[in-house]
Amino acid sequence: MKALAIVAVVVGLLVAAALKFGAAEALADLLQPDPVQRARAGDCLTELPQVSGMEERTVRDVAVVDCGTAEAAYTVVGRVPDQTQEQARSGKACEQFVAPGQDGYVFYNIASGERGYLLCLTKKG
Template sequence: MAQKLVAQKLLGRAMTRGQGAGPYDQGGQYFQHPQHSQHPQPAGPPQQWAPPPRKRRKTGQTIVLSLLAAGISAMAVAGWMASKSSPDMAAVGDCVARDGDSNIRIVDCTDPKRQYEVVGKVPDKTQVQFSISSRTICKAYPQAKTAFWKGESGGDGYVLCLAPVK
């Protein structure tokens, strides 16, 4: 106990004089003078941190994207349905119905609106060739009573040879 008191007095004297016996006293504690601090002190008042920005809700963007996706899907389905009934997709055995004065569309063969059955398809014919030989162009298909041409004006197209549905 007496040694501890002597050490405290010696240490107290050394601290008051600004001189120490090293960074450790005899008790193993670390002392450091304020003028020899290893960490720089901040200049001015402590910095205040702003709260993090609030996250914006993206409900408007989500709704717009959902509507856009639904619209694109609806157009894709409508396009697929339209192409499904297009005469371009007609094959031998399909049934068709008139769709106005100069067009036809594919219909189910059980549909009461069906008027013709496709009995033949002649590719690579121009509209002029079709006009000149419309009575003989489907000669290879004796059950055909009418024909339908589709293509680009001045270019090639195809002829559907049609037999009336019984």
């Protein structure tokens, strides 16, 4: 029981230190798993921030939602596994999933030097 109390105090101190020294975002990433990591073609995502060209934005409140709801803003038209950050950033792997003349968007959560998934999206009409 004493060991459990010590662990709770240590965890509390780590959380307090993380918040104080600006590591709140890193802590949030550890505590909250990627909300769209299981998204597949045919799924829908909530609204994402508008970006242009090669601009990137961190998104914390994206979610997979029922495609029949008003929250559904994007349709996942493809998923490409085992991508580097550079590959995902280029979006070339998504070209096969987006029809000519249609606007395509990419979503990925890949740390530098790691590999992960790329979601290919189109705006719901």
